[in-house]
């Protein structure tokens with residue numbers, strides 16, 4: 001018979017589990033590598049480019065005969081695979097994460113000049129709280145494709161010697177009407193215009209009057225630096241993101257603050273899990289796959305989102321090269337996946353929005369979410385109990401702390417992930433990733449202990 005202590009579930013936190021000097025050091029080494037990654041990768045295409053570089057450096061390439069393949073599509077989605085000992089007919093292990101994050105995009109015809117400044121019109125991307133993006137330093141990350149087909153990458157505002165950009169907020173003295181408005185109405189998107197310049201282009205001797213001299217000056221500077229002109233912006237994607245690197249937060253450096261941790265934390269940990277396996281040299285039992293998707297924040301649509309066929313095409317190609325007699329459906333139905341994504345942590349300042357018993361706590365390890373969806377589990381994948389039992393078993397055996405949660409109170413919470421699109425194939429899938437505070441804000445907060453525990457969890461998943 002179980003003792004009283006054994007009957008009740010009282011899990012240890014990641015801090016309690018990883019308490020040794022060595023573990024704490026490994027925790028911070030991982031945190032440093034991760035902070036570098038998110039400081040550098042602030043868009044899906046920067047993330048995919050860096051991920052591809054890391055994978056190729058680790059021996060992944062184009063040749064299926066090598067058993068280690070990486071491929072990308074449109075520079076915004078990536079698939080990598082490491083062939084296992086067992087046939088694909090027995091299924092693969094898949095980690096799926098997304099590389100896009102909420103941000104403020106330039107409109108296609110962005111530039112104008114008014115009231116002594118040149119500005120860019122924007123259209124925000126994803127579920128952001130608009131007010132958080134006013135009066136903070138912004139950097140521009142993007143790429144411009146010229147008529148010739150030449151792609152010009154553009155990053156401005158990250159180096160110390162570069163200027164940054166900003167959306168000016170209203171002064172409190174004139175905000176008396178605004179502060180009485182509903183939050184959803186107080187910050188219209190058409191006021192999210194980014195200041196690009198202020199100094200007019202100087203007239204030279206025989207110039208006639210210059211129309212829009214400040215805008216002209218901005219165009220001149222863009223031309224000098226990047227060789228682009230206004231029409232080129234039609235075939236461009238330029239994103240304003242929070243400027244500057246990720247930082248430790250707290251006297252104890254136990255948390256990480258930075259932009260785009262949803263979901264680049266899982267991208268990074270998935271990458272490391274796959275690469276470290278490759279470094280060992282041994283062939284894994286089951287084939288290991290990593291997919292990095294785009295467009296998760298706006299509904300997983302399009303050629304590079306989770307609803308696209310890219311992932312399926314990649315699996316088809318694996319079969320053609322490695323196991324032509326096996327049907328796609330057989331592989332999909334036998335596979336196991338982690339929809340690697342972050343979870344909203346129990347917020348000390350908004351406790352009333354959470355239901356404590358089923359909340360994720362910072363520092364308690366990666367959070368499993370059996371179902372997402374909202375108000376009655378609508379639009380949720382719902383992980384099967386047998387799959388959760390298997391995950392419990394492998395993580396407990398490996399001594400990895402984990403927790404299980406829902407996002408907020410039933411009538412209040414809601415959200416979706418890519419899990420349901422993988423569920424459509426019949427494979428086992430569950431959401432899992434670190435929890436965070438201030439999700440979708442310009443400065444999201446995670447726990448270094450959770451990141452370490454999640455890293456362990458992803459590796460254990462790949463190995464089993």
Ligand code: MN
Nearest residue numbers: 262263341342
């Ligand atoms: Mn996410």
Ligand code: MN
Nearest residue numbers: 262263297440
């Ligand atoms: Mn998100």
